[in-house]
Amino acid sequence: MNFDQNYWQNRYQNDLTGWDLGHVSRPLKFIIDNLSNKQISILIPGAGNAYEALYLLQLGFKDITVLDIAQQPLKLLSQKIRDTSSLKIIHEDFFNHTGAYDLILEQTFFCALHPHLRSKYVSMVHELLKTGGQLEGVLFNFNGIRESPPFTISEKEYKELFQEKFDTIQLEKCSNSEDSRKNKELIIKIIKNGK
Numbered sequence: 001m002n003f004d005q006n007y008w009q010n011r012y013q014n015d016l017t018g019w020d021l022g023h024v025s026r027p028l029k030f031i032i033d034n035l036s037n038k039q040i041s042i043l044i045p046g047a048g049n050a051y052e053a054l055y056l057l058q059l060g061f062k063d064i065t066v067l068d069i070a071q072q073p074l075k076l077l078s079q080k081i082r083d084t085s086s087l088k089i090i091h092e093d094f095f096n097h098t099g100a101y102d103l104i105l106e107q108t109f110f111c112a113l114h115p116h117l118r119s120k121y122v123s124m125v126h127e128l129l130k131t132g133g134q135l136e137g138v139l140f141n142f143n144g145i146r147e148s149p150p151f152t153i154s155e156k157e158y159k160e161l162f163q164e165k166f167d168t169i170q171l172e173k174c175s176n177s178e179d180s181r182k183n184k185e186l187i188i189k190i191i192k193n194g195k
């Protein structure tokens, strides 16, 4: 099966969006609440309904980019925004995106990608971060081989994968997951430091 634009668009059109929390998740809220500089450039790839983008806007962040391959959530998001000067909404495949960001926020995007795209994801994150830039967020980590998203791997495999491009990788069990995701998430922070 191809997990392409049609696949994701259909999931939204048919309301098959079990991942959608309806609000900014606890771990992302915690990460955002600890950001001090509101001028940093932030990319949210595979953002879906992007509740974290609305939260960032509410806090006064000035340079947010939301990107998704599916049009439907982006349309909904654009209807919720009055002032578009701080938020760019981009309908695009992440793997075609170009830019330079201080922060990339990850949540249920990595796990949406077919396993053969994992190394490419890491290379793209590396390419899209400025030197000193960071990827922060949550990654799924639970047992079970699946044939459709969410695809997950072990903590050790995540480390090996990100080590292909990054030296500084912090990965640990997430202590503030949403109840439905307790013990199924890792919190990740990686820094691009010139490797």
Ligand SMILES: C[S@@+](CC[C@H](N)C(=O)[O-])C[C@H]1O[C@@H](n2cnc3c(N)ncnc32)[C@H](O)[C@@H]1O
Pocket: 003, 008, 009, 019, 020, 021, 045, 046, 047, 048, 049, 050, 067, 068, 069, 070, 073, 092, 093, 094, 095, 107, 108, 109, 112, 113, 149
């Ligand atoms: C499981 S959903 C998660 C959405 C959102 N991050 C959340 O937590 O609610 C995965 C999202 O990734 C998007 N997606 C999948 N492949 C993509 C790609 N190659 N480029 C951009 N977005 C993609 C899907 O359209 C979908 O919105």
